[in-house]
Amino acid sequence: MPHRVTCPLDCPDRCRLLVTVEEGRVVRVAGDPDHPTTRGFACVKTNRWGERQHHPDRPLYPMRRAGPKGTGRFERASWDEALDEIAERLKRVLDAHGGQAVARYHYAGTTGLNEGRRPVAFFRAIGACELDETICASAGGEAWEMAYGPHKTGTDPENVGGAGFIVLWGTNPLSTNTHLVPFLKEARRNGAEIWHVDPYENRTARFADRHLKIRPGTDAALAYAVARVLFEEGLVDWGYLNDHAEGVEAFRAAAAAWTPERAAEVTGLEPADVLELARRFGRARPGFVRVGYGMTRQPGGADALRAVILLPALTGAWKHPAGGALLSTSGGFRLASERLEGEYWLRRASGQAGYFRPDPGVRTVNQSEFASALTRWDPPIRMLFVFNANPAVSTPDSARVRAGLAREDLFTVVLENALSETARYADWLLPATTFLEHPDLYTSYGTYWLHWNDAVMEPAGEARPNTWVFAELARRLGLEAPELYWSAEEAARIALDGADHPYLANVSFEKLRAAGSLKLNLPRPFAPHAEGANTPGGRVRFGPPPAVVVPETTDAFPYLLMTPPAHHFLGTIYAPLERLRAAEGGEPEVWLHPDDAAREGLSSGVYVWLESEAGRVKRRLRVTDRTQPGVLVMEGTWPADAAPDGEPANALTPERLTDRGRQAVFHGVQVRLRPAG
Ligand SMILES: Nc1nc2c(c(=O)[nH]1)N[C@H]1C(S)=C(S)[C@@H](COP(=O)(O)OP(=O)(O)OC[C@H]3O[C@@H](n4cnc5c(=O)[nH]c(N)nc54)[C@H](O)[C@@H]3O)O[C@H]1N2
Ligand SMILES: Nc1nc2c(c(=O)[nH]1)N[C@H]1C(S)=C(S)[C@@H](COP(=O)(O)OP(=O)(O)OC[C@H]3O[C@@H](n4cnc5c(=O)[nH]c(N)nc54)[C@H](O)[C@@H]3O)O[C@H]1N2
Ligand SMILES: [Mo]
Numbered sequence: 001m002p003h004r005v006t007c008p009l010d011c012p013d014r015c016r017l018l019v020t021v022e023e024g025r026v027v028r029v030a031g032d033p034d035h036p037t038t039r040g041f042a043c044v045k046t047n048r049w050g051e052r053q054h055h056p057d058r059p060l061y062p063m064r065r066a067g068p069k070g071t072g073r074f075e076r077a078s079w080d081e082a083l084d085e086i087a088e089r090l091k092r093v094l095d096a097h098g099g100q101a102v103a104r105y106h107y108a109g110t111t112g113l114n115e116g117r118r119p120v121a122f123f124r125a126i127g128a129c130e131l132d133e134t135i136c137a138s139a140g141g142e143a144w145e146m147a148y149g150p151h152k153t154g155t156d157p158e159n160v161g162g163a164g165f166i167v168l169w170g171t172n173p174l175s176t177n178t179h180l181v182p183f184l185k186e187a188r189r190n191g192a193e194i195w196h197v198d199p200y201e202n203r204t205a206r207f208a209d210r211h212l213k214i215r216p217g218t219d220a221a222l223a224y225a226v227a228r229v230l231f232e233e234g235l236v237d238w239g240y241l242n243d244h245a246e247g248v249e250a251f252r253a254a255a256a257a258w259t260p261e262r263a264a265e266v267t268g269l270e271p272a273d274v275l276e277l278a279r280r281f282g283r284a285r286p287g288f289v290r291v292g293y294g295m296t297r298q299p300g301g302a303d304a305l306r307a308v309i310l311l312p313a314l315t316g317a318w319k320h321p322a323g324g325a326l327l328s329t330s331g332g333f334r335l336a337s338e339r340l341e342g343e344y345w346l347r348r349a350s351g352q353a354g355y356f357r358p359d360p361g362v363r364t365v366n367q368s369e370f371a372s373a374l375t376r377w378d379p380p381i382r383m384l385f386v387f388n389a390n391p392a393v394s395t396p397d398s399a400r401v402r403a404g405l406a407r408e409d410l411f412t413v414v415l416e417n418a419l420s421e422t423a424r425y426a427d428w429l430l431p432a433t434t435f436l437e438h439p440d441l442y443t444s445y446g447t448y449w450l451h452w453n454d455a456v457m458e459p460a461g462e463a464r465p466n467t468w469v470f471a472e473l474a475r476r477l478g479l480e481a482p483e484l485y486w487s488a489e490e491a492a493r494i495a496l497d498g499a500d501h502p503y504l505a506n507v508s509f510e511k512l513r514a515a516g517s518l519k520l521n522l523p524r525p526f527a528p529h530a531e532g533a534n535t536p537g538g539r540v541r542f543g544p545p546p547a548v549v550v551p552e553t554t555d556a557f558p559y560l561l562m563t564p565p566a567h568h569f570l571g572t573i574y575a576p577l578e579r580l581r582a583a584e585g586g587e588p589e590v591w592l593h594p595d596d597a598a599r600e601g602l603s604s605g606v607y608v609w610l611e612s613e614a615g616r617v618k619r620r621l622r623v624t625d626r627t628q629p630g631v632l633v634m635e636g637t638w639p640a641d642a643a644p645d646g647e648p649a650n651a652l653t654p655e656r657l658t659d660r661g662r663q664a665v666f667h668g669v670q671v672r673l674r675p676a677g
Contacts, residue, residue: 003456004032004516007046008116008435009570010108010136012328012446013179016517017042019049019436021457026050026436035517036158037447043178044567044583045574052434053460055576057419059431060461069406072424079462082428083469087476089411090126093383099127101382103365103373107135109388109573112440113337113495114488115433115466116388121342122470125479127362129381130346132662135367135395137328137445139296139661143306144327146660147313147541149534151331155288155324156448156526161186162322165284166194167277169308170219171292174203175567177446180290181207187322192284195277197222198294199562199667200591200633201626212277213628215268216560217298217551217668223307224548225263226278227255230314235282237316244532245313247543254545266550268628282315286323293327294564298668300549302660307546318529326446331534332520333443333450334501339483340491368664369655371397374404387415387432387466390572392422394637396664397614398650415466418576421640421648431463438465441492441512448520452492452512549659557612557670559596559632563649564667566636575639588638588649590619592673596630597623600673607644607676612669614654618645618676632671 002018016035020028029049033040062082067073093101104123110116123129132138144152160166160183173180184194184207196208197219205211214222230236231252241248260274267274281287289312296305309325317323338344346362365373365381370391373381384405392402405412405425414426417434437459442451467488474484486494493509503520512518532538551560565571568580575581590610597603604623609616610632619634627633640648656665 002028002030005436005453005456006442006451006517007042008110008112008440008442008453009046009573010111011570012177012444013037013043014442014444014447014449014451015042015046015179016451017046019456024458026053037179037449039179039182045570045580048574048577048580051577051579052418052574053436055418057576058460059416059419059423059429060463061431062462063429065427069425070402072419074429079464082430083472083476086413086428087473090383090473091477093411094126097379097382100129100363101379102126102128103381103383104128104131104385105365105367105370105389105391106131106387107133107367107389109390109571110435110440112435112442113335113340114440114491115438117337118340118491119387119466119470121340121345121481121483122474123385124342124345125474125481125484126477130362130364132364132366134661134663137293139302139658139663140293140305140327142661143296143302144309147306147309147533148529149536151334151534152328153331153528154326154329155528156321156522157183157326157446159321159526160184160288161190162320163187163192163284163286163288165280165287166192167197167281167287167289168194168204168208169197169289169291170295170305171290172198172202172204172294172564173290174207176292176565180446193280195280199628199631202564203567210273212269212273215266215628216562216631217300217304217549218267219295219304220300220307220546220548221258221263221266221550222269222274223304223311224255224258225260225274226281226311227251227314228258229260229275229278230282230311231255233279233282235279236314240313240316240319244538245540245542246537247541251310251542251545281311284317286317286320287312287315288317288323289325291325291327294667296658296661297664297666299551299656299659299665300547301658301663301665303546303549310540310542313529313540313542318527321525321527324527324529328445329448330443330445332448332503332522334499334503335443335495336498337495340495342481342483366662367391368396368657368662370395371400371404372655374407374410375400380409382410384410384412385415386412386422390420390422392420392425393572393640393648393650396650396653396655398648398653399615415469417463418573420572430469431461433459433463433465437463439488441488441495448522449517450507450512450520451517454513547659551668553630553670557672559630559671559673561610561612561632561634561652561669561671562667563634563637563653569636569638572637572639575642581642584636587642587644588619588634588636589622591622591624591627591633593627593629593631594623594625602675609674609676610652610671611674612652612654612671615647615651617643617647617649617651619643632673
């Protein structure tokens with residue numbers, strides 16, 4: 001009998017899987033045919049989870065560094081040795097330098113409440129640096145909040161089959177959100193056209209009825225031109241705006257400057273396409289926009305996204321359950337998790353016995369400026385814990401990140417279930433369980449389903465959950481706060497049974513455990529912004545009018561580089577699997593448009609150096625009109641060892657931040673190109 005479990009990886013789909021285990025090995029992974037959003041298929045990546053689970057490089061025992069940092073040479077130790085030594089070191093650092101010398105870096109390697117979020121409480125209890133989680137969704141989050149208030153809730157993807165016209169804007173769901181596709185196809189069967197707005201031709205562009213190959217970072221100009229047409233042609237729902245919006249007049253005035261012709265010049269599109277997009281969206285009953293975080297990874301990305309997500313408010317599309325916009329469903333999950341993440345430690349005036357040192361000037365590490373936190377902070381970070389993340393590859397200015405991780409005066413502890421690049425820099429590498437080996441509670445950012453997994457396998461080797469490690473350290477430090485020691489089940493009970501939001505009414509822990517997966521108790525029909533927003537005044541905010549900030553190139557750096565996700569990878573989680581690397585072409589490539597290739601005298605297959613203000617990488621070139629003139633594309637955050645020069649793509653990404661949200665600008669990097677002999 002296969003086990004029914006939920007995939008907790010960093011993806012909007014949050015699939016329900018059927019996992020067959022025989023003699024301690026995963027022999028088959030499939031999508032649950034009975035789950036309404038998984039619909040019987042798992043993605044090309046997680047189908048291969050068995051290979052990832054049993055990968056020969058997976059760390060199975062606590063390991064102490066036994067070679068220079070970065071080389072990945074370790075010697076096996078016992079858990080007691082590891083925990084005693086780490087706790088001793090931590091005490092010494094806290095005594096000598098205080099909590100502000102200790103930092104955490106973690107993200108969504110697993111999205112569980114226990115393994116993902118609860119370790120934060122430990123760090124707050126010792127007064128460590130805070131972490132500004134900006135690596136992915138903070139620009140989009142701030143944009144959404146400005147327009148619609150806190151607690152992001154968009155259109156339920158399960159309703160999208162009823163949309164009359166769909167725009168997939170700055171997102172590539174055929175690779176990054178594949179379980180949306182059945183609903184898109186349903187809408188298409190019902191007569192909806194699907195358009196895609198994206199700077200390059202990816203799988204979604206081929207799936208769409210029309211691909212608008214927009215210049216990177218120019219979406220606000222397109223959105224304003226669409227808005228102008230909507231106003232001019234009477235396609236605006238004034239009833240909705242009068243009752244449920246504010247700031248519309250200033251937005252209208254800003255939009256008036258954007259004729260389709262002017263927008264076409266900036267975006268590189270045809271004026272007729274701009275006009276047709278506006279008319280189709282304005283006349284659709286209803287229009288729906290799936291927006292992705294992709295377009296926010298630009299210098300003006302937050303305001304670009306904000307301009308786009310205001311369009312369904314202009315047309316009143318929100319009044320229909322199939323209309324509106326979807327960035328994330330995460331705000332629907334109103335768990336009682338403050339205590340679990342130790343938020344109160346930040347507000348406490350005095351510490352408890354143990355190592356809590358309240359510090360009014362708590363320093364915050366911005367994930368997107370991790371390189372500087374490691375190499376420029378004074379006083380420096382002396383002790384670092386990394387879990388659920390691989391920042392040596394995935395954060396900007398990765399060469400500098402690696403230089404920071406190589407510092408002899410930095411003591412690094414990494415909790416991992418793979419031998420990641422970051423793990424290779426650890427002073428202590430602690431073997432972590434996988435989602436099949438630990439229980440956890442999962443929310444989602446692309447569906448309204450809530451999940452519980454029991455562990456279905458014994459941990460491999462001596463692997464342990466993150467929460468176990470931090471509880472053991474807390475014990476050794478003499479910390480007393482009970483939440484540091486709660487079991488996964490106790491924590492889930494508090495998060496669910498202590499919540500009082502109507503979406504969680506009737507969702508008890510017992511019920512969730514029995515069902516495995518439960519849909520939130522959403523109002524029916526669910527049209528989250530049919531009557532305004534979660535803003536203080538209850539109105540959708542059009543102001544201040546979004547700014548149009550277009551990424552620029554210079555004579556020194558004449559190209560814009562984008563590095564969007566690869567179809568067969570998920571961040572760096574699947575990078576260890578040769579088969580998936582092979583499916584991506586075996587090594588990372590850079591794509592160049594034929595017009596540029598002719599001018600540069602370059603052809604497919606040659607190697608080139610790409611250089612930015614941050615660094616340089618060597619890549620194999622492919623000439624293809626899937627990109628556009630002036631724009632280079634490298635798909636996937638490949639592991640460094642797959643590249644001819646051993647440098648990850650983020651060696652090129654500078655520590656530039658977005659207009660709002662302090663987020664990295666991954667898809668708007670200025671670069672130049674030269675042949676590599
Ligand atoms: N297969 C696979 N799936 C994944 C991931 C993965 O690595 N691989 N990663 C997961 C994670 S962590 C996340 S956050 C999501 C991300 O998924 P998305 O929200 O879809 O965001 P991105 O993939 O960053 O970018 C999506 C698209 O935005 C386009 N884009 C870039 N700049 C612009 C612009 O200025 N304007 C417009 N209109 N488009 C632009 C890119 O070309 C890309 O095709 O996917 C998740 N799913
Ligand atoms: N150039 C460029 N860079 C990017 C992006 C881009 O589009 N372009 N995308 C950005 C985005 S959207 C994101 S979200 C980040 C993702 O970047 P990171 O947050 O660094 O995530 P991953 O690289 O996927 O690494 C997750 C790690 O968690 C580990 N892990 C998984 N499950 C568990 C567990 O249960 N316990 C423990 N201890 N570890 C576990 C995995 O083995 C893996 O090494 O990358 C960002 N970087
Ligand atoms: Mo992400």
